[in-house]
Amino acid sequence: QANVFHNAQYCGEWRIDTSGSEKATFHIVCRGNCLLTLPETALDPVPLIPGDMVIFPRDLPHNLCDEGNSDTATNSATSITYDEGILDTGTGLVCGFLEFEHPGTAQLLNILPDYLIIRSTEAPWQINLAPMLNVLISESVNALPGAQIALDRICDLLFILILRQQIADSNNPSGLAAALSDPRIRQSLDALHASPEQDWTVASLAQVAHMSRSAFAERFKSLMGVSPMSYQTSWRMQCAYRWLADDGITVWDAAGRCGYATEAAFAKAFKRELGISPGKVRSGQVS
Numbered sequence: 001q002a003n004v005f006h007n008a009q010y011c012g013e014w015r016i017d018t019s020g021s022e023k024a025t026f027h028i029v030c031r032g033n034c035l036l037t038l039p040e041t042a043l044d045p046v047p048l049i050p051g052d053m054v055i056f057p058r059d060l061p062h063n064l065c066d067e068g069n070s071d072t073a074t075n076s077a078t079s080i081t082y083d084e085g086i087l088d089t090g091t092g093l094v095c096g097f098l099e100f101e102h103p104g105t106a107q108l109l110n111i112l113p114d115y116l117i118i119r120s121t122e123a124p125w126q127i128n129l130a131p132m133l134n135v136l137i138s139e140s141v142n143a144l145p146g147a148q149i150a151l152d153r154i155c156d157l158l159f160i161l162i163l164r165q166q167i168a169d170s171n172n173p174s175g176l177a178a179a180l181s182d183p184r185i186r187q188s189l190d191a192l193h194a195s196p197e198q199d200w201t202v203a204s205l206a207q208v209a210h211m212s213r214s215a216f217a218e219r220f221k222s223l224m225g226v227s228p229m230s231y232q233t234s235w236r237m238q239c240a241y242r243w244l245a246d247d248g249i250t251v252w253d254a255a256g257r258c259g260y261a262t263e264a265a266f267a268k269a270f271k272r273e274l275g276i277s278p279g280k281v282r283s284g285q286v287s
Helices: 105-109 125-142 147-169 175-181 183-194 202-208 213-224 228-247 251-257 263-274 278-282
Strands: 002-010 024-031 034-037 046-048 052-056 063-065 091-098 116-119
Touching: 002 147, 024 125, 024 147, 052 147, 091 125, 091 147, 116 125, 116 147, 125 147, 147 175, 175 183, 175 213, 183 202, 183 213, 183 228, 202 213, 202 228, 213 228, 228 251, 228 263, 228 278, 251 263, 251 278, 263 278
Parallel strands: none
Antiparallel strands: 002 091, 024 052, 024 091, 034 046, 034 063, 052 116
């Protein structure tokens, strides 16, 4: 879920860094120009123009600043809202966090590099992203009713399209990226993800994938690096962890949602997979 926390403009000398939240972060340039610098990399300052988007899947330290690359203190400048008018020399930024509730988040984010610089005027982004970015830029400055919700949802869709393109562009995809790129294996993953409580077998998942049992098992392991049943267990425990930690359901309910007939069998599998008891997760005793 994208949550836009900044939609305003900077003028004069300014420098911002929104890292440190331990969340994925994004910035979209809506008006004016600025420079991107990445202190922990050897990348030279990158000029950004309206329509450019930067994503940091792993909370990388960064600076966005005025074109003069001034030495002004980071996060010391005050932004100006559009209620005060659009500044001819200002730089408008939409900034937000990407927050994930899905237990498979870590595997998806591993598909992405430490940072992504998206230029909506360049292939392949100009086909799908550029029109949406134009709508986002309009929503950002006009302050119409529902603008905040619109900005959040547009950013949701932008991230989905960017993630999909990254999977498609990967020369040597592995793990979940490779599996999602395989139509038949993806069908089996979709089914397994949607129904962790179901008593899946290699044969039933192979049927979903329209493959023979042996061909499916071999293909799944070659892409994912683990057997279908090992992945099923891992997936169930990831789901259970979120249910216990965030939703506060009982261990018994978590066991049922994961397809276990007894709480003891579930607790044993949970401890073996994650190294901690489900009861401790539910009570918040996680270091």
